[in-house]
Each structure stands twice: as C-alpha cells, then as structure tokens.
Amino acid sequence: MLFRILPTSILTSALLFAPAATLVTGAISSPALSVTLATNSLPPPVNQNLAEQLQASLDQARGNIPGAAVAIISPKGTWFGASGVADLATNTQLQPSDRFQIGSITKTFVATTILQLVEEGILGLEDTLVDRLPKTVTAVIPNSERITLRQLLNHTSGIADYTDVLFTQAAVNPGVFFNNWQPEELVSLINGVEAIFEPGESWEYSNSNFLLLGMVVEAATNGNIADEIRDRILDPLALSNTFFAEEEAILGGYVKGYWDFDQDGTPNDISVANLSWAWSAGAMVSNTADLATFIQALIGGELLEPDTLNQMLTTISPIASENYSAYGLGIGTIESPNRFWYIHRGQTLGYRSNMWYSPLENITYIELINGRSNQNLSGATLTTLRRYESSASVPEPGIVTGLLLLVGMGLTLRSRLPLLNNICYRNKV
Numbered sequence: 001m002l003f004r005i006l007p008t009s010i011l012t013s014a015l016l017f018a019p020a021a022t023l024v025t026g027a028i029s030s031p032a033l034s035v036t037l038a039t040n041s042l043p044p045p046v047n048q049n050l051a052e053q054l055q056a057s058l059d060q061a062r063g064n065i066p067g068a069a070v071a072i073i074s075p076k077g078t079w080f081g082a083s084g085v086a087d088l089a090t091n092t093q094l095q096p097s098d099r100f101q102i103g104s105i106t107k108t109f110v111a112t113t114i115l116q117l118v119e120e121g122i123l124g125l126e127d128t129l130v131d132r133l134p135k136t137v138t139a140v141i142p143n144s145e146r147i148t149l150r151q152l153l154n155h156t157s158g159i160a161d162y163t164d165v166l167f168t169q170a171a172v173n174p175g176v177f178f179n180n181w182q183p184e185e186l187v188s189l190i191n192g193v194e195a196i197f198e199p200g201e202s203w204e205y206s207n208s209n210f211l212l213l214g215m216v217v218e219a220a221t222n223g224n225i226a227d228e229i230r231d232r233i234l235d236p237l238a239l240s241n242t243f244f245a246e247e248e249a250i251l252g253g254y255v256k257g258y259w260d261f262d263q264d265g266t267p268n269d270i271s272v273a274n275l276s277w278a279w280s281a282g283a284m285v286s287n288t289a290d291l292a293t294f295i296q297a298l299i300g301g302e303l304l305e306p307d308t309l310n311q312m313l314t315t316i317s318p319i320a321s322e323n324y325s326a327y328g329l330g331i332g333t334i335e336s337p338n339r340f341w342y343i344h345r346g347q348t349l350g351y352r353s354n355m356w357y358s359p360l361e362n363i364t365y366i367e368l369i370n371g372r373s374n375q376n377l378s379g380a381t382l383t384t385l386r387r388y389e390s391s392a393s394v395p396e397p398g399i400v401t402g403l404l405l406l407v408g409m410g411l412t413l414r415s416r417l418p419l420l421n422n423i424c425y426r427n428k429v
Helices: 048-062 106-119 149-153 162-172 174-178 183-188 207-221 225-234 288-299 306-313 378-387 397-426
Strands: 004-007 067-074 077-087 100-103 284-286 314-317 332-335 340-347 352-358 363-369
Touching: 048 067, 048 077, 048 378, 067 288, 067 378, 100 352, 100 363, 106 149, 106 207, 106 225, 106 288, 106 306, 106 340, 149 207, 162 174, 162 183, 162 207, 183 207, 207 225, 284 288, 288 352, 288 363, 306 314, 363 378
Parallel strands: 100 340
Antiparallel strands: 004 314, 067 077, 067 363, 100 284, 332 340, 340 352, 352 363
C-alpha cells in the first residue's frame, strides 16, 4: 500500500482536502499551527432552549444504549449532558460527571508522554525497538531492529495486533479478561505471528504498537507508565477524574459497562473484567469534562512545543480505516469537504468513547457510552447544535422599529445633503 505523509495545518485547507497522492518518501515540514483555545475558562452554558433541544436529541439517539454522557463546547456555549443509567441493576441515573472506561483514547495520553520524552532528549522518534527494549521483548517482534518509535506511534510498524489473539482465546475461554496480565505476557501472544508488512510500507491499526510504547516509557524513565502520565498530564491539567486502571486506585469507581456477549438478549455487566489486558493501549478511565480539557490543552499547545505538536498532527493518508481519514502520532482525523476534526476513538468490552476537536468550527465533542454499540450519537447532537439559532440573534420588534426609523432618517438626510452643502458653502460654515 502506498501512502503519503500529510501536514495538517488548519491554515492550509487546500492541503487538508487535496486528493491522495501515491507516494511521498519523507515527512513534509508542517507550518506552525495557529490554534487559540481558551482552556483556562469554558464558555458559559448554552441557553436553556438549546440545552433542552440537545438533551432531547441525545435521549432519542441513545436508543438501547444503557447510558451516554456527552460534552459539547462551542461558540454557542458549553453543554454537559447525560442520558440513561450508570447501573442497570440499580437503575441509577447517569450523571454528566460520571466516569467511563475510555479505551484507545489512552493512546493519545501515551503518545503525548512519549513526545514529551522526545523533547527532553530522553527518547528519539527514530530510535528502534532494539534500542529501547530488552531482547526478551524484542525477540518475539519481527523487524524489531528496524521498527522506530515513530512507526509505533503512527501504526506503520507492521506488527500484528495482540488483541486479535486475545479475543480468539476469549471465544473459547472468556476468563482471559479476568487475568492480571503483565505487558510482557501480552507481547508474548504474538510470538510467532508474522509481520503484516515491512516497517513503513503500509498502515494498519495495531494495539501492540502502544503496548510496546508503554513499555518504552517505563524502560526510559525507570518508572511506571501511570505515574508518568499523571505527573506530566493529569496533575498539571487538574484532571481529577482521570485514572490508569489497574495501575492506580480509582476512588469512587466508574459506571458499569455492558455487552451481550452470549447473545441471549440481556446485556452482561462487563465492568468486572480486569483492564490489565488493555494496559497502555486502552486501560484509562475518565469523564467528559476531563477529556474536553485534555484535547483542548493538547491542540492548544499547553502540553507540547509547536514543532513537536506539528509532528504529532502530521498525518498519513490514505489509510484503510473505518474510524479515521488519516492518522498522526497517536491522534487521527476525520475529513470531508465541509468538516475537519482531530479525533481519537476508543472501545473496550462494554464501553465506547469519542474525543473530537474541530479547529474550523472551534467545537469540542466528547462522547462516552457504557454499552457495546455502533449507534451514532454525534450526528443527532451536532446537527441540533449547528441548526440552532438563538432568539437573541433576532431583533425585538421595538428594535426593528427603531432601526427602520434610523434608516428612514438616513435616507431623508442623504436626500437633503446637496441642499445642506449649498447652505454651508454660502455661509462659510
């Protein structure tokens, strides 16, 4: 598969939506991004009328999903909504502040951590796996002497996905999701599995890439991946509802997640599974407010230097993906002639997540659900937002009358200007 590396600057819309070329042999230097986000203070809440319409849209779109929480931050205001339940057994109503498993959105946190270590000179994007991990790990990875950290970050490594093997085992023995997995054990699942392609030759989303990146962080820092993410991102941004499951305590827990895995028509509570199976590929927990703060801070330049952020947002296209139009270093895009989003999606056994930011519309959209579903919530809520016209934008009748009076006075004055000019000239005013 031939692909090109595409710099995605919001200032170069012609480049964003250009037809895919066949091949570019190296990364193109990205122009500096011009994104200004007010992450210190959110816009005021949307007015009550819009809030009611957004809530109705979410309630209708949710369908049979147990619960959904959505955050929308836009020039029209801020809205945090929730629909459904956090626990089917107790019928506990879901709250906008509730926490969920966020799945692969974890990857954007890991990528940010890796890139900070690159800025500090501890890591290099062209470092190979054998440069950073011991032979006990790299020996089971085909082409480990040629696979770079950059290729892990943008899914061009060609490494097979360990979760494919894990889910195959789970079809016979679901108990694998209750194991307390170690990263090395997860890597060993792909021992003997051939590479999908040669490094850098194509694109294929693989959770193994970010499993290995988590191990790289721990080897480079001689520390713990959860501690690094907390010290570098969570604490500085005051993300008090974001945690790395199985690596740190989650006081207050999170909502139940559901999946009808035995297909008997009744959703099964999946939240008791051990998230160590996802580790640095998808084991984090958060809520809509924290994720909104994170994506705004990231794209706004609070976590990475401009040059590093440009590298992160430089994407590979075209790619074979149902979830992304293009993919950068731990973050993807959705692109169309009228829309452009920086995004990451996530899914674990009983949860689904979406984290989006549109630089063209200045909209942040976060969606968290506690069910395994493909139902589209964003279409309903974002369409409601875009179509809404505040009554404040329509002049009151009294204002209209006043405006007409002023226009009439202006027309009258204009018709008399020649006469006034003659009078002023004759009297030397």
